[in-house]
Amino acid sequence: MAAHATVVGSGPNGLTAAAVLARAGLRVRVLEAADTIGGGVRTEALTLPGFRHDVGSAVHPAALTSPIFRALGLHRVVSWLNPDASYAHPLDRGPAAIAWRDIDRTADDLGPDGRAWLAMTRPLARHINELVTFTGDQLIRMPRHPLTAVRYGLRVLEQGTGLGAASFRTPRAAALLAGAMAHANTWMPSLASAAAGLLLTAQAHAGGWPVPHGGAQTIAEALAADIRAHGGVIETG
Ligand SMILES: Cc1cc2nc3c(=O)[nH]c(=O)nc-3n(C[C@H](O)[C@H](O)[C@H](O)COP(=O)(O)OP(=O)(O)OC[C@H]3O[C@@H](n4cnc5c(N)ncnc54)[C@H](O)[C@@H]3O)c2cc1C
Known part of the structure; x- marks a missing residue:
């Protein structure tokens, strides 16, 4: 039985x-x-x-990269609408900062901070499955993909502490990251908010931020x- x-x-x-x-x-x-x-x-x-x-x-950035949703076949059963712009951050002056799914388009829009944005987000977006495995695993174990874990960990240390303030020259790039970090609903900057923000920006350029139809x-x-x-x-x- x-x-x-x-x-x-x-x-x-x-x-x-x-x-x-x-x-x-x-x-x-x-x-x-x-x-x-x-x-x-x-x-x-x-x-x-x-x-x-x-x-x-x-909006469900985690849904397309979730290992368990994939194992259950949810990405096939639910119909996803995936806009070209994953998210945007409006500013008091000037145009909104936009995280396009296309990472190069995002970098072009960010002007002088484009290279810094690419350096921060491209390696994480390229290895999104490894990153999601790492962030979804118990943290007190040897990471399955140590290089991705170290890359992410160093960026979390940078953006989760005062060091992050020197990363960008314009408010637009800083706002684009800060808006994603704010989803952690905790102090900013902090390691927890940086961890959430960096994962969300990587997902914005990997699978996108889709909405279920x-x-x-x-x-x-x-x-x-x-x-x-x-x-x-x-x-x-
Ligand atoms: C306003 C808002 C906006 C959000 N936006 C997003 C977003 O855009 N993207 C995103 O990914 N996430 C978003 N989230 C977060 C997301 O909704 C949560 O992470 C998710 O719902 C958590 O799922 P859960 O199953 O743990 O708990 P819940 O979704 O909270 O489900 C818990 C369920 O348990 C039931 N329950 C509780 N106690 C009992 C009991 N004793 N007996 C029987 N039933 C009980 C409750 O009625 C409820 O149905 C948002 C959350 C909120 C509140």
């Missing part, structure tokens, strides 16, 4: 865990307190008829379909 597993919460992490357990042959039951699944990745009709809004996450809820629905296809049940409310 198959073992049972109960997963509490149907956010993307709970659903992913449940999908892995269900695929491993366990009889999985997901218990969700809310009336709908998805947690922070829900889409709801909140305003005008025909409009659906993401109530939490909307139909809203974030489609990620939750795709995971739920996978769970059910492997015999799992989901109870809401």
Whole structure:
């Protein structure tokens, strides 16, 4: 008889865990307190008829590079809209700084800081899978790709401390990195904010910052379909 597993919460992490357990042959039951699944990745009709809004996450740089989403085949099931501009940082004066998916176009736009931007982000974007493996692994183990880990670690030290202030000559390049770092919701500069910002800028130039067609809820629905296809049940409310 198959073992049972109960997963509490149907956010993307709970659903992913449940999908892995269900695929491993366990009889999985997901218990969700809310009336709908998805947690922070829900889409709801909140305003005008025909409009659906993401109530939490909307843009998913990690989704295309996530090893577990790839293993579950989510990149094939969810339809991704991937704009040419991954993200932008508006400034009080002058045009917004834009992180294009095309790294050379970004560097051209940044003018005098283009070379510094390329030096910082290109090696990380080129080795995005190694970087995602490193940042997703337990940190207290020998990195599987030491060169990428060292490159990233040195940049995190640079940008996470006062040293980073000397990296760029213009506010536009500094803002482009700072905006990504701010996603860590912590002190800036700090090692944690630099780690998040550098990963996000690398993803901006590697897979891009895609939006799921139909809203974030489609990620939750795709995971739920996978769970059910492997015999799992989901109870809401
Ligand atoms: C406003 C906002 C914007 C965001 N934007 C982005 C973005 O653009 N891109 C991005 O990648 N990330 C974004 N995030 C972050 C992303 O939403 C979270 O990282 C993600 O939802 C975390 O997933 P989780 O499964 O850990 O938890 P959650 O998504 O929080 O899910 C937890 C679930 O558990 C349920 N639960 C809790 N306690 C119980 C209980 N006792 N019994 C039963 N059920 C329970 C909750 O109801 C909820 O459904 C954003 C978050 C917010 C809030």
